[in-house]
Amino acid sequence: QVQLQESGPGLVKPSGTLSLTCGVSGGSISSTNFWSWVRQPPGKGLEWIGEIYHSGSTNYNPSLKSRVTMSVDKSKNQFSLKLRSITAADTAVYYCARARNVAARFLDYWGQGTLVTVSS
Amino acid sequence: EIVLTQSPATLSLSPGERATLFCRASQSVSSYLAWYQQKPGQAPRLLIYDASNRATGIPARFSGSGSGTDFTLTISSLEPEDLAVYYCQQRTNWPPAYSFGQGTKLEIK
Numbered sequence: 612q613v614q615l616q617e618s619g620p621g622l623v624k625p626s627g628t629l630s631l632t633c634g635v636s637g638g639s640i641s642s643t644n645f646w647s648w649v650r651q652p653p654g655k656g657l658e659w660i661g662e663i664y665h666s667g668s669t670n671y672n673p674s675l676k677s678r679v680t681m682s683v684d685k686s687k688n689q690f691s692l693k694l695r696s697i698t699a700a701d702t703a704v705y706y707c708a709r710a711r712n713v714a715a716r717f718l719d720y721w722g723q724g725t726l727v728t729v730s731s
Numbered sequence: 732e733i734v735l736t737q738s739p740a741t742l743s744l745s746p747g748e749r750a751t752l753f754c755r756a757s758q759s760v761s762s763y764l765a766w767y768q769q770k771p772g773q774a775p776r777l778l779i780y781d782a783s784n785r786a787t788g789i790p791a792r793f794s795g796s797g798s799g800t801d802f803t804l805t806i807s808s809l810e811p812e813d814l815a816v817y818y819c820q821q822r823t824n825w826p827p828a829y830s831f832g833q834g835t836k837l838e839i840k
Contacts, residue, residue: 647829649775657767657775657818659829670827706774715763715781716822716829721774 613638615707615722622728629694629727633707640683641665645710646690647718648681650703658703662710663690702729733757735819737832745840750806752835754819759799763821766795766804769834770815778817779804806837814839 619631633646640646648660661671663681671679680693694701704726708718734757744750754764762782767775777786779795782802792807806813819832 649829656833657820657831659831662827662829672828673826711780715761715765717765717777717780717820718767718775719777719780719786721776724774 613709613720615709615720617705617707617722617725619725619727621726622730623697624731625698625729627697629692629697629701629705629729631692631705631707631725631727632689633691633722634687634689635709636688638709640688640690641685643712645670645712645716646683647708647710648692649706649708649718649721650701651706651724652700652703660692660694660705664712697729699729701727703727732828733760733821733823733830735821735830735832737817737819737835739835740833741836741838743838743840744809746809746811748809750809750813750837752804752806752817752837754797754802754804754832756800756802756821760821760823762798764795764797764802765820767818767820768813768815769818770812775818809837809839811839813837 614636616634645662647662663669678695683690704724706724707722709720736755738753764782766779769775783795794805816834822829
């Protein structure tokens with residue numbers, strides 16, 4: 612059973628950088644799957660942020676692309692998200708998830724989510 | 732960009748009733764559509780993939796159908812624990828991007 616766990620600061624200052632890590636257990640990050648980040652502002656719907664393959668290949672949401680960087684650390688079986696120049700609009704629960712590498716890419720395992728609040 | 736529109740926004744039904752949720756895509760997504768259930772305070776959980784395949788451990792009362800632009804999630808006989816928001820999701824290959832519907836909130840009377 613694959614399990615994912617997000618970690619990182621719960622409070623970040625405006626104009627700063629949000630940094631989160633997702634630890635993967637019960638499976639290898641080097642498997643033939645993609646690894647994604649999804650966020651959910653309080654009381655709102657889901658927004659895809661981006662995905663990364665173990666090779667380092669990435670796809671980002673066009674609306675966030677200029678501010679997002681994702682990376683993989685195969686030695687630690689984890690992947691990470693950095694979001695720069697953050698504002699209050701980036702306050703959300705951030706989820707990491709596994710994306711099955713099939714034609715119909717879907718997210719079959721999710722972390723529990725971590726709330727990141729942007730405030731001074 | 733493919734936009735997914737879900738209806739209704741809210742559905743209020745009693746235990747044992749049948750629930751029918753809809754998801755419409757702004758252009759064809761073939762059968763490449765997934766459904767998720769998000770209970771209060773929890774992460775989303777995959778219910779259905781490829782429009783009609785139940786994910787591992789999902790009860791048989793959940794079923795999906797459709798192709799092209801119109802999709803349906805049916806819960807044949809509601810249980811109290813089905814209280815949740817349900818989202819549909821698709822992914823385009825170019826540009827590579829996922830999109831989610833805005834969600835349908837299912838209330839159990």
